Structure formats: structure tokens, C-alpha cells
Amino acid sequence: MATTTKEISIGDLGARSHGAEPTLQGETMALNVGPSHPTTHGVLRLKMELDGDIVKSCDPVLGYLHRGDEKIAENMTYNQFVPYTDRLDYLAPLANNVAYAMAVEKLAALEVPDRCQAIRVLCCELARISSHLLGIGVYGMDAGAWTVFMYTFTEREKLYTLFEELTGARFTTSYTRIGGVARDIPDGWLGRVLEFCKGVLPVLDQVDKLLTRNRIFMDRTVGVGAISKEDAITYGLTGPNLRACGVDLDLRKDKPYLGYEKFDFEVPVGTAGDCYDRYLMRAEEVRQSVSIIRQCIDQFPEGSYYAEDAKKIFAPQKAKVLTSMEELIQNFMIVTEGPQIPAGEVYFEAENPKGALGFFIVSKGGGVPYRLKIRGPSFCNLSILEKMIPGHYMTDITVILGSLDFVMGECDR
């Protein structure tokens, strides 16, 4: 039978239920989800066509959170852009800060000292734990398991206290500078990080007991939203979503940066690529991150937290600015003209909680990028929706979206 599309509103539905003849048969229904809807985790909008309970086609509409970050970047110095990177993947701002600073440093061919690298590793891994804790929590909630969210959110709150101690802000951290970090770690902070690590593992075990063998959770996720290895690669998926499909690609292992090659950790890789595998990936990655953090703190290097020889890039210490003429001029130049970065083109991406966050920078020299392109992993991870959602039940959409763990901040930029 030929099908036609008919847009219906709530009013229509009301009229139908009051004894109007059933005119729905043979028709498909247009369903709009979002942009403001709890399951879309932000402002994603899906335009779908339903045949009964089955989705026939899905057209994601983006751009509700587009702020023009790339345009803004072209109009300010490198350090001024750091706060904007907080607002890309706003669930892991510390990891974004690090990825951005490293991209610029790669263009300047600047090596940061060991201590700075170790601080940045801690930042990245704590951000990963924070992002995955939220990811697993809300994913459980999407699938109908409210309790998990309570456990993971409590742990995430403890992390935010640690972030606040380190950076002065809980959420928008803006912690890195080009050539270093904003300040050294506070006294006793490493001990408190270790304490947190000790506390988070039992919580993961509890989450494990609540979800991993939970009949309802498994019924809703096993075999749902399966992505084949080939599809995952051609659609440009990265991060846990790619690894769940059985592709062993983790930039920390395969393109080591920040000295990740020194740490002993495993990269979990899935087999089925379904919603259940994506949950397993994140849960295991948190455990691996805890292991990396422990190894990092175990051999935490002494030294400087910024590149001392990069006099045209990293602003000097305040005490020296107030007492020495040379440092005063240096500080003035970096604040007004920006860190001096040579001309060139560079692409750097880091393994962030959501996938590979990349920065492509074109510089003509000086303190302002000529062009800065942000490759948001969520943008690519969402592009597969058009392909994977058709054929699923409407109720599966919530679970599929939750399992992809995307953030619209870096998708729309």
C-alpha cells in the first residue's frame, strides 16, 4: 500500500480518541523530538517518520547551540580562547583545555616539562572519569534505572570539589595556558585524588551490580543500536563508540602524547557494537583511568609546571613582573599581543572522553590564529543516527541516544 505522511498534533490525537474513525491505518506519522527534550541531552532535534512503533526515517537537526566558536577564535589571542574550549564538551572541560593547549604547542614545537605533562595527564583522566560517570548515570536513567544516576552523580560531585581546588572553578575550569598550566597543584591535592580513586572503585562495582546483569537493562540494550565495524569507520566514529564496534583505536596508545606510553593500561574493545557494549566500554575505561592516575601520582615528577624557556609564549610569574623590568615587558607583550606562535598548519587531536577532539590551526605568525577548526567528536558520532535509527522501535531511541553519550556543545560549536 502506498503510504503518505501526515503531520498530527496533540489536538488531532484528542479528536481521534473521541470516536473519530481510525484514519491512521496505512499512514506514517511525523514525530518531532526536541530540541528541548530530556532524552536528547541538550538541544538535538530529531525529525522522524514513524510507521506504527517503528521508525522509518530520521533526520537530525543541529545548530541550536551554534555559537560560532571558530569565528570567535580568529578574533582573539591564543590564551583568550582557552575559556571557550571549556564550553565545547562541557562535561570534560579540563580535557578540552589540554587538547587545545597541546595543539598550539605542537605548532610552536614547544615541549612542556614532565611535571606539567603529569598534571595534564591527571586533568585528562579525571575529566574522563567525570564524563563517563555522568554518561553511565544518565544512560541508566534513560533506560529506566534511576538509582545508578544517584551513585555516579555523588562521585562526580567529589570530583568537582577536586577540580575547584585545582583550578578555582568547578565547571568552567580554563586551567591550561599555552606552554603550561595556570598554577601548580595545591598542597596535599594528590593525596585527595588518591582518596577519590579509592572511593570510586566500590561505586563502580555497585553500578556493575545494578546494571551489567540486570535483566531489564540487558533487554533494552543488548542487540539494540548495533553498528558494524565498517559503518563505524566510514561514519568517522571515534572514542568508546568506535571501540565498542571492535576497532582497536585509542590515540593514547596509538599516537601517544603527554607521555601516555609510560603508563600501563588496557584499551577495552567491544564485539557487537550495540548499546550494551558501549556501556561496558565506559565502565571499563573508568577503571583504566583510575589505574593511570595511580601510576601517574606514584612517580609524580618534580620541576616546573610551565615551559620556562618559552619567554614569548608563557607569561612570567607575578612576583617577577612586579620587580623586574624585563619580565614586566614580557608580561605586557604576551597579554596584549598574545603568545608568539610561528606560521604554519597543524592538526592535533587528543583522545577525549567522547572521542577524538581535534584542532586544526592555520597561523600566519603572531598571537592570533588565522583559522581554527574544531573537530568535535560528538558531531561525527551523531552523523550515524540517520543510518542506525531507522528500523528501531520508537522506545529504543532514548537508549540509543543515551548510549552514544554526546554533548551538543562540541557538536554545534
Add this chain to the structure above:
Amino acid sequence: MAESEFAQLKERFDYLTERESADHLAVNCPADHLVGFCTALRDELGYDLLLDVTAVDWDAQSPRFTGIYHLLSTTKHEYLRIAVNCVDSIHPSLPSLSGVFAAANWHERETFDLMGIHYEGHPDLRRILMWDDYPYHPLRKDFPLAGIETPLPADDVAEATNAKVLPAPMAGGPFVSSADGPMSQTEPRARDESWNEQQEKPVE
């Protein structure tokens, strides 16, 4: 290391030229060879993951637009950057890679939306971040940071309220710096205070 890699590529694809790069291998490729080159890269050389598609607007230079592609090999773990110049600077266009990599579909829609590059053979070249009727391409260098006044996307609201999409009020910030020029112009300042001898203070 990068040089020998390039020599290997050059031997197979004699139309390539090497491109300056601060990191990994980068090549210039003519637009008419792009699809064939990328297909060979994907099928024979293992560059199977298209990470990013974007473009650079060189403003007054000719050619004005350069398309940029980043590929990663999931087996060899090597990056490759491909740069393709758009021959026509007024109506820039490039061949679409959406037949080779599915990821190109959205990336090309984004570049079309923000940079105004037309991708020949793209199945569904609509705007993706801005709304469908938006008349400009905001990432072009001649588009002002504050934006340009445009009609509201929702007709009924526009009619009822007479509202428009207005340029951002730049008074007091954000503090912006320009890429070139003497220091008196490049230091960060609020945009609306940038009047000087050459540029008069705007009238309220």
C-alpha cells in the same frame, strides 16, 4: 621520514605536490583527482577514517579557498592532510567525498554552510548549523564578527513581533584582537572602541 613517505605517494600519484606542515604528511591535490586519490587511499593504503573536512578562506589571495581533509589510518596509525584549492574564487566548488566516506556528508554540509563551498555530487547539500534560509556564510573573512541583520527564521513570530536577528552588541566586549597590522591595532580591545584617525566613531 615524511619525505620518503611523500616520495612513495608521489610515485603512485604524480599529480601530488608536497605541502608545508608543522606535523604529519601533507599533500596538495588537484580537485579533479581528489575522489580517485581518496578512494585509492581508503582501499589500498589503509587511510580509512575521514576525521575532518574543512576549508580556509585566504581573503585577498588567489585562489581564495582551500579545502582541507584529514585522514587517519586505523591500522598504521598515520595521519594525512590533503589540501585542495578551489579554482573558482567567486563560486567555489569541490568534488564531494560523500561517496567514499559517509562521514563526509555532514562535514561537507558544515563547510558549505559556514564557508560557502559547493560540493559537487553531494546527495543532500543543506545548511546544518545555521537555519535553512540564512543568507550568509559566516566563516568567510569578509563576514563581520558581530553578524549582519537578517530576518527572523520564524515568519509568524517575525510578523507578530517585528523582531529581527540583530548584530551582537559589542559594546564593552568581547575583547578582540586582529591578526595583523601594527601593535596599536592588534592589541585586544572592545570592538566598538576601535575608531581612530582612519575609522570614525560610529553614530548612535
